Amino acid sequence: MTLQRGMSTGAGQRWYPWVLLSVIVSLLTACSEAASPLEQQQIHPVKLVTLDAGREAGLLRYPGVVLASERSALSFRTGGELAELSVSAGDEVKAGDQVARLDDRDAQSQLDNARSSYELAAATHERMRVSLERGAISRSSYDEARAQFLSARANLSQAEDQLSYTVLRAPFDGVIAQVPVDNYQVVGAQQTIAELQQPGSIDVTFQLPEQQVRQIDEQRTDAVRTSGTEVAWVEFSHGGKRYPAHYRKHDSSVSEGSLSYEVTLTLPEPEDITVLSGMSTTVLLDMQALTQEQKQAWRVPVSALTTRDEQPEQPVVWRYVADDPEDPQSPGRVEAVTVTPGRVTARGILVEGDLAVGDRLIAAGTQALQEDLRVQPWVKEQGL
Incomplete structure (x- = not known):
């Protein structure tokens, strides 16, 4: 019996290391399985912005004024008191129709x-x-x-x-753009009583700063003018429909009292809205089409631009690369793209770099990113 107990004790001593090793392996396996959710938590949610195909990023905005391409300031040859004002702004008139009459x-x-x-x-x-x-x-x-x-x-x-x-008549068919006088007012000779514009086409003028005029390439401008290429668009209301316009000319001398030059665009008169001379507009100009600089500029949020610790002098943006290109919400990684910053606008900053239409850039929190960091597009939940 003693011998048996001794043998039993010795066998237990031999088995104990293996049992202990088995327990440790089991614990390690359990820990490994428990680490998977933690690893999943290392996929960081990121807010993305997609680069589109439009030339919107390269468009410069300017306030403009409508002028009729064919227009006439109607006035009396003699002065006197207005006895009858026959038209109002927006009225259509035929050649020979009475516009106004003096006493x-x-x-x-x-x-x-x-x-x-x-x-x-x-x-x-x-x-x-x-x-x-x-x-x-x-x-x-x-x-x-x-x-x-x-x-x-x-x-x-x-x-x-x-x-x-004493009777003022319309010299041609057209639309009364404005009437800057009131009835029974005493007016002088050659004082504008009404402005008549001929339907068909309109001009829009705006002021271009001197430094931008210096960048205009005359040969490229002549080519644009000859080919009729659309390089500008006009908005007649904020955020409204854009109407393509053609570059007509820019003054060769600076406008009085400013360091800018007057630029004239021309476009067909819109048929869906009433446009009269003197109305204010917003001009969007593709400046790159008029200059020798033809690089593609992209507008990105200012928060998307950052630098890395190893190259603090080189600005970059972070591009999201999906694991599954067919699934826009799949996890992925980030990669740095070096860019050259340009002009800051109200809606972001213009950059040039190795970017393409459809690229998705990290829009916020870029300072904490590093190469090949695992990320996933952040989707705004309903109610948040």
């Missing part, structure tokens, strides 16, 4: 006097002509009567013209 009482009185003088001079001239033929008067007397007749006829014609000048 014509003085002009009518002058015409009546001129007509009386003319009739008297005409009668005198006729009597003197008959008397001259009969030899009853001298040639000089007849010549004097004839001169008075011609003068009276000229005065009558002038008085008729003065009366006609």
Whole structure:
């Protein structure tokens, strides 16, 4: 029995290390299995922004003003009090339609006097002509009567013209763009009573800063103008529909009181809205199309731009690379893309680099990223 107990004790001593090793392996296995959720937690959620195909990033915005391509400032040749204002802004008129009329009482009185003088001079001239033929008067007397007749006829014609000048008529078919005067107002000669624009096309002008004008390449601009390439768009309301326009010209001299040059665009008159001369607009200009610089610029959030500790002088953005390109929400990794920062706009910063349409960039928290970090697109939950 003693021997058996001894043998049993020795066998237990031999088995104990193996039992202990088995327990340790089991514990390690359990720990390994428990670590999987922790590893999954190392996939960081990130907010992404996608680069689109539009030229929006390269468009510069300027305030502009509408001008009719064919327009006329209508005014009276003589001054006086407005007796009748026949049009308002937006009215369509035909050639010859009355636009406004002055108080014509003085002009009518002058015409009546001129007509009386003319009739008297005409009668005198006729009597003197008959008397001259009969030899009853001298040639000089007849010549004097004839001169008075011609003068009276000229005065009558002038008085008729003065009366006609009291009525302002449209010189061509068009639309009244604006009426800067009020009825019964006393106006002067050549003072604008109404502005008439001819339908068909409109011009839009805006001011381009001097430093940007210096970047314009004349050969490229001529090519754009000749080909009719669309390099600008016009918005007639904030965030409204954009209408393509063609680059027409820019002034060769600086605008008075500023360091900018006036640029003129032209476009067909929109059919779906009413556009009148003097209206304010927003111009979006593809400046790259007019300069020698043709690199693609991308607009990204300012928070997407950062630097790395090992290269603090080189700006980068972080691009998301999905494990499954077919699944936009699949986990993935990040990679740094070196970029050259450009102009800061109200909606981000322009950058140039090895980027492409459809690239998805990390939009926030970029300072904490590192190469090949595991991430997953963050999806906004409903109610958050």
